[in-house]
Amino acid sequence: MFEYCADPQSIQGFQWLSCYLTNGKHLLFYQSFGVVLLLLAVTAPVALAFGFVGASAARSRFLPFSLFGKGYTSIVRGVPDIAFFLFFVIALDQVFEYLRHKAKCPDWELPIRQGNDFVVCDIAKLPLSNSPQWVHEVYGFTLAVLTFAIVFGAFAANVLYGAMRSVPRPQLETAEAYGFSSRQTFWRILVPQMWVYALPGLSNLWMILVKATPLLFLLGVEDIVYWARELGGTKNPRFSDYPHGDWRMYYFGALLVFYLLVTRVSEVVLDRLMSRLTLGQATAGGEAQRKALA
Amino acid sequence: MKKLILTTAALALTAGMAMAESHAMTVRMGTEGAYPPYNFLNDNGEVDGFERDLGDAICETAGLTCEWVTNDWDSIIPNLVSGNYDTIIAGMSITEERDEVIDFTQAYFPADPSAFAAMSDSFDGTGVIAAQTGTIQASHVASMDGAELVEFATPDETIAAVKNGEADAVLADKAFLEPIVAEDGDLMFAGEDVVLGDGIGIGVRESDEELKAKLDEAITALKEDGTVNELIEKWFEGMTGPY
Numbered sequence: 054m055f056e057y058c059a060d061p062q063s064i065q066g067f068q069w070l071s072c073y074l075t076n077g078k079h080l081l082f083y084q085s086f087g088v089v090l091l092l093l094a095v096t097a098p099v100a101l102a103f104g105f106v107g108a109s110a111a112r113s114r115f116l117p118f119s120l121f122g123k124g125y126t127s128i129v130r131g132v133p134d135i136a137f138f139l140f141f142v143i144a145l146d147q148v149f150e151y152l153r154h155k156a157k158c159p160d161w162e163l164p165i166r167q168g169n170d171f172v173v174c175d176i177a178k179l180p181l182s183n184s185p186q187w188v189h190e191v192y193g194f195t196l197a198v199l200t201f202a203i204v205f206g207a208f209a210a211n212v213l214y215g216a217m218r219s220v221p222r223p224q225l226e227t228a229e230a231y232g233f234s235s236r237q238t239f240w241r242i243l244v245p246q247m248w249v250y251a252l253p254g255l256s257n258l259w260m261i262l263v264k265a266t267p268l269l270f271l272l273g274v275e276d277i278v279y280w281a282r283e284l285g286g287t288k289n290p291r292f293s294d295y296p297h298g299d300w301r302m303y304y305f306g307a308l309l310v311f312y313l314l315v316t317r318v319s320e321v322v323l324d325r326l327m328s329r330l331t332l333g334q335a336t337a338g339g340e341a342q343r344k345a346l347a
Numbered sequence: 348m349k350k351l352i353l354t355t356a357a358l359a360l361t362a363g364m365a366m367a368e369s370h371a372m373t374v375r376m377g378t379e380g381a382y383p384p385y386n387f388l389n390d391n392g393e394v395d396g397f398e399r400d401l402g403d404a405i406c407e408t409a410g411l412t413c414e415w416v417t418n419d420w421d422s423i424i425p426n427l428v429s430g431n432y433d434t435i436i437a438g439m440s441i442t443e444e445r446d447e448v449i450d451f452t453q454a455y456f457p458a459d460p461s462a463f464a465a466m467s468d469s470f471d472g473t474g475v476i477a478a479q480t481g482t483i484q485a486s487h488v489a490s491m492d493g494a495e496l497v498e499f500a501t502p503d504e505t506i507a508a509v510k511n512g513e514a515d516a517v518l519a520d521k522a523f524l525e526p527i528v529a530e531d532g533d534l535m536f537a538g539e540d541v542v543l544g545d546g547i548g549i550g551v552r553e554s555d556e557e558l559k560a561k562l563d564e565a566i567t568a569l570k571e572d573g574t575v576n577e578l579i580e581k582w583f584e585g586m587t588g589p590y
Contacts, residue, residue, distance in 0.1 A: 077391030139422065143429050150430070167554040169428045169448050182433065183373035186414060270419065273431070283381070283388060286503035291526050291584075292383045294390055299507050 061294045073295045082280040086311070089266045089277055092194070096201045097259065103206025108213035122210065129207035138271045141200050146179065153177040193273040200272065201262065208258050216251035217243060221335055249330040249338070256323045263315055281308050373412045374558065375432035376402050380417040381501050382523055384582040385438035385547075388417070397582035398436045401455060404574055405549075409565040421480060421500060424448060427550060433558060434551055438520065440483050440544030450553045452562045454546030455575060457589045461487070463538040464524045465516035466509060470537035474515035477505040483543045484518040509534065522583050529584075 057064060058072035073079070110122030129137070151165065154177035161174050175181070180188045220243050228238040267278040285301030331338040378386045380394055389395035394415040406413035416432045427435050427449060440458070441451045461484050463470060473493035478485040480498040488496040497514055499505045506527060508514040516537060517524070528534045549566075551559045569575050576588020 077393070078388060081392040143425060146431070147429060170552045170554040171429045172552070172554050173430070178430065182375055182414075183412070186416075189416070271422070273418065273426075275417075282501070282503075286381075286501075287506065287527070289383060289526050289530055291530070292387055292389070292396070296530075299510065301507075 069295075076295065078280075078284060081275070082277070082284055085275055085277045085280050088194070088274065089269070092197060092201070092266060092269065092274075093263060096198050096205070096262065099198060099202040100205035100209055100258075100262070101255070103202050104209025104211075104213050107206060107210030108217060111210065111214050112217060122214075126207045126210045126214070129204060130211065134204060134265070134268065135271070137204055138200060138268050141203070142196055142272050145196060145199065147171055150177055150179050153179060190274070197269055197272040197274050201265070205258055205262055209255060212254035212258065213247065213251050215254070216247040219250040220246045224335070246334065249327075249334050249336060252323070252327055252330060256319070259319060259323075260316065263319070264312065277308060277311070281305055372410075373414055374406065374434060375414050375416050376406075377416050377418050377423060377427060377432035377435050378402075378437040379420050379423065381420075381503060382438050384522065384526065385520075386436070397456075397578055398438065400578050400582070401569075401575065402436050404569055404578070405562060405565045408568055409561045411561070419500070420482075424550070428552055430552070433555065434549050434562070436549050438523075438547055439550055441546055441548045442483055442544050445550070448553075449550045450555070450559055451548035451550055452559055453566055454548045455566050455570075456547040456579065458542050458544055458546045460521050460540035460542050461518055462521040462524055462536050462540045463516045463518050464506075464509065464528055464534050465537040466512075466533055466535075468535055468537050470516045472538050475513070477508040477514035477517040478519065479505055482519075484520075487541060487543055488518055506534075522586070525584070 055072060055075070057068060058075075061069060061072055064072065107122050107125050110118045111126065113119045113122065150171075150173045154161070154165065154173035157177050158174035163172065165172060180192050224242055224246060225238055228242045233241065266276055269276040270279045281304035282301060285299065285304035287299050288296045290296035327338075328342070331342055333339060333343075378394055378398060380386055380388045382396075384397050386394060386396040386398045394417065399415070402413060402415075405411075418426055418432070420437070423435055423437060423439075424445070426432065435449070438456075439445070439451075441454060445451070463472070463476070472491065475495045475497055476488045476491070477497050477499060478488050479502050480500055485496060485498055488494050497508065499508060502519060502523060505514075505517045505519060509517045510533065518541075521540060524536070528536060549562055551562070566575070570590040573588070575590050579586055579588050
């Protein structure tokens with residue numbers, strides 16, 4: 054990074070630190086913060102969408118839909134996250150490769166399962182083994198988003214299902230009395246009003262999601278906790294220009310600050326969102342807002 | 348929203364297809380990146396160490412294009428058999444249990460004695476002993492009388508456990524402990540060394556006989572021309588090339 058960094062053994066104090074903190078490994082560490090934030094930004098809406106679909110399916114009058122919605126939420130909520138992540142990522146990857154294999158190599162004769170091995174033809178690999186590393190990383194990231202979305206979507210579905218049932222019945226009855234069809238009642242009365250009931254539960258999920266990102270490493274994405282552990286570990290002078298002892302405490306301390314900041318920002322945003330959603334609602338909060346204005 | 352997911356999946360698929368044109372044989376080398384001097388991440392965050400040098404030499408000799416990938420030790424075998432990379436070159440000793448699941452090339456590093464490192468020389472082979480999960484050292488400690496095994500996910504944590512008093516000693520490859528003991532005033536070798544495993548080889552899928560043959564051939568060639576010895580002497584201080 055800086056010119057004086059060429060020989061780190063000869064420098065000390067602030068200069069040493071400035072070189073140390075800007076070496077290639079640390080730049081990867083800083084990048085991983087971006088990866089984690091990007092993951093959160095992408096996963097949250099996708100998981101919410103999964104949850105919405107799951108909740109709408111669960112309360113459907115058409116039996117297969119409602120079984121699907123209820124099955125999805127109860128199965129996924131019941132399986133431990135870590136088992137789900139370990140199993141799912143390998144299984145999902147194999148499903149994709151199996152489908153591509155069937156489509157692209159119809160005259161392949163060998164079995165796909167050979168003992169422990171999962172073997173598909175070369176051009177069915179996902180990503181191809183000769184594609185550059187970034188393609189593999191993007192693919193891993195996509196799998197991570199999908200896995201997180203499925204897991205957190207199930208919890209969100211349960212929260213939304215509860216929220217949909219919390220909207221006061223008279224509101225829906227009034228809509229029906231005005232001649233709204235059931236679809237119109239759902240989209241114009243139920244959905245706009247349910248968020249205020251869903252938000253406390255969803256905000257909990259958001260906070261859990263923020264803290265669940267270290268599971269990313271199970272999916273082959275190198276996240277901030279992985280790098281903190283790697284960088285903080287003892288560095289031997291034979292293998293590093295920047296030898297140091299066990300510094301994991303400092304790195305994890307930095308992560309603590311980062312997570313607390315994310316929590317604080319989330320709280321502020323969620324509070325604003327809550328007061329926005331409460332506006333004009335038939336809840337205690339909405340009533341209080343109305344009185345304060347009047 | 349569902350569309351969005353479908354689009355992402357479709358994107359991932361097409362991205363793969365676009366690359367299908369070039370057919371050069373690329374081998375993805377899976378390693379742990381946390382076990383110096385065998386393999387570790389250097390200051391630039393790249394895989395480095397004895398196995399990096401050796402792996403690159405093997406690929407050059409065998410005419411393969413190699414790409415390095417790091418993976419957690421815990422899931423390093425499952426990810427090999429499901430095809431996320433093609434080899435394991437991570438200081439993995441050849442053992443019967445592992446040989447049932449994957450295949451190994453011939454050894455490129457001889458059976459290295461494992462050693463105990465402790466904070467005092469009063470260690471007598473009993474007490475709490477740290478080892479990395481899923482290693483031959485962990486199974487050895489589990490079979491020792493009077494020893495209690497504590498397992499850690501990474502090699503670095505096993506050392507830290509001894510230094511903060513959580514464990515009385517750590518059992519690991521001597522070549523891994525040697526530089527640590529040499530640079531650290533508090534740690535010392537204690538007790539007697541044990542020889543475990545049948546040397547270190549490259550792990551490949553059992554169905555991948557073609558690749559295994561190529562790698563074996565390259566290792567033989569590199570052993571004959573002295574490259575393996577040279578690299579062992581470069582990375583392992585005080586060791587003479589055994590081949």
